[in-house]
Amino acid sequence: MTLVGVWIAALLTLAIGSLLWKQNPAFRLAEHILIGFTAGHLVVINYYNVVNTGIKPLLYDGRLLNIVPIIIGALFYMRFSKRFAWLTRIPLSFFFGISGAVGIIGALDASIRQQVAATVLPLVTSYSSPWGSFTFLDVNNAIIIAGTICTLTYFFMTKRHTGIIGGTARVGRYFIMITLGARFGAVVMSRMSLLYERLYFLLHDWLNILK
Amino acid sequence: MQPQHIIFLILGTVMVALLIWAPGMEYSIEESTLSFYRAIDELPAGSLVLVGADFDVENRAEILPQMEAILRHLMEPDRDLRIISISMWDQGPMVMDVFLRRIGDELGRTYGVDYVNLGYAPGVHTMIRLISHDFRGAFVRDFSGTPLDELPIMDEAGGILDIPMIVDFADRESGPIIYLEQVKTQNPQIKVLASINAASFPPLEPYLQSGQVDGAVVGLKGAAEYEELMGMEGLGKRGMDAQSVGQVLVMALIIAGNVVALIIARRKKGRVVG
Numbered sequence: 001m002t003l004v005g006v007w008i009a010a011l012l013t014l015a016i017g018s019l020l021w022k023q024n025p026a027f028r029l030a031e032h033i034l035i036g037f038t039a040g041h042l043v044v045i046n047y048y049n050v051v052n053t054g055i056k057p058l059l060y061d062g063r064l065l066n067i068v069p070i071i072i073g074a075l076f077y078m079r080f081s082k083r084f085a086w087l088t089r090i091p092l093s094f095f096f097g098i099s100g101a102v103g104i105i106g107a108l109d110a111s112i113r114q115q116v117a118a119t120v121l122p123l124v125t126s127y128s129s130p131w132g133s134f135t136f137l138d139v140n141n142a143i144i145i146a147g148t149i150c151t152l153t154y155f156f157m158t159k160r161h162t163g164i165i166g167g168t169a170r171v172g173r174y175f176i177m178i179t180l181g182a183r184f185g186a187v188v189m190s191r192m193s194l195l196y197e198r199l200y201f202l203l204h205d206w207l208n209i210l211k
Numbered sequence: 212m213q214p215q216h217i218i219f220l221i222l223g224t225v226m227v228a229l230l231i232w233a234p235g236m237e238y239s240i241e242e243s244t245l246s247f248y249r250a251i252d253e254l255p256a257g258s259l260v261l262v263g264a265d266f267d268v269e270n271r272a273e274i275l276p277q278m279e280a281i282l283r284h285l286m287e288p289d290r291d292l293r294i295i296s297i298s299m300w301d302q303g304p305m306v307m308d309v310f311l312r313r314i315g316d317e318l319g320r321t322y323g324v325d326y327v328n329l330g331y332a333p334g335v336h337t338m339i340r341l342i343s344h345d346f347r348g349a350f351v352r353d354f355s356g357t358p359l360d361e362l363p364i365m366d367e368a369g370g371i372l373d374i375p376m377i378v379d380f381a382d383r384e385s386g387p388i389i390y391l392e393q394v395k396t397q398n399p400q401i402k403v404l405a406s407i408n409a410a411s412f413p414p415l416e417p418y419l420q421s422g423q424v425d426g427a428v429v430g431l432k433g434a435a436e437y438e439e440l441m442g443m444e445g446l447g448k449r450g451m452d453a454q455s456v457g458q459v460l461v462m463a464l465i466i467a468g469n470v471v472a473l474i475i476a477r478r479k480k481g482r483v484v485g
Contacts (some may be wrong), residue, residue, distance in 0.1 A: 053332070
């Protein structure tokens, strides 16, 4: 990164960090710059994507079929016209139909069948030693099986949560709470890394205090 | 000064002190990182590897140290692996391009022959399906605008189903999961490795436990572990002290906050009873 780049990045980092004290114009300026750059980047990337993969091959390589997705995509802009806004339903139907179907095909096997298969586990484990063979309850597997069943029961909404179902759902709720705790812990870990990286940048690249 | 300002000040001071002092705390290497490392080590020389750049720059703190160590492993000259990089989201390719070219130049690898960055194509699930048998299904040019026909590496690339290994740098669990759903279901022989930020790892863990994901490097700690395996110094190892103590500090604050809340609640209850 050039010296100018380092200074811009450092000042923007401090501007964003200043929110920790209170809302201020420097923070809002940095926030707007970030949002503007992100949106601008997406527009440029998608513009070149349409030109390179759609329009250029149509005009120069004779790929006439490209006209079909280009017209379907262009129909999205009909929402700006009150008279023809209904035409946006056509690309939306394509979008939902195709992406939904492709997503479900893969998910059925990898995220449902194989994940269900991964919960079909032995509850007991055998261990052989010179003094004989021992059989233990496999605690890890028992937790996985119990956790899956109890959590699924919690989301079983068409039966009142009383009796055995109520007890199982309550255990499921505890499993969900533990999962959320694990996720929160992981998020804290990630945020600590972000803070570390920004502090390292300020001390190393900007102020040259760290070697 | 509000109480939260005191917390921010303590946290910032502690992390700056640890960055300067850097005592070098010890840490163990996770089995998932070892599996990741071994999978690359065992890949036959000359194999193609698909590298996914499925992250936004806001999560660079964890992803970049991972990329530095893992790309160096993948691009070692005697290993002779060839890399094709693609992205399902728009921000990753520009960072990937910088890293591939810098490490490639350092290790004497040639762009277009040993590695290529095809950049971003929209469609997510659908795009991955489109390139099952031919990358040209979604990519006409590489990230720099060179037509694929002018890149020798693409002559033998075929489609994603012909590639034995996918290494996905991701800041969302959906990145590796899409590769499992759209690619590994079609060809179970393909190994899927995930290099992911810590916040996104919990939903991916069941896939690692079931053996669908063949290895995972997780967060800054994963980067530090990989640097250790590679025998190199990097931002991962350097950040472990600050991250570990910062996390202990957050835990201490949560416990202290709950204890104080409990005391206040009891006092209020006492007043009501009295």
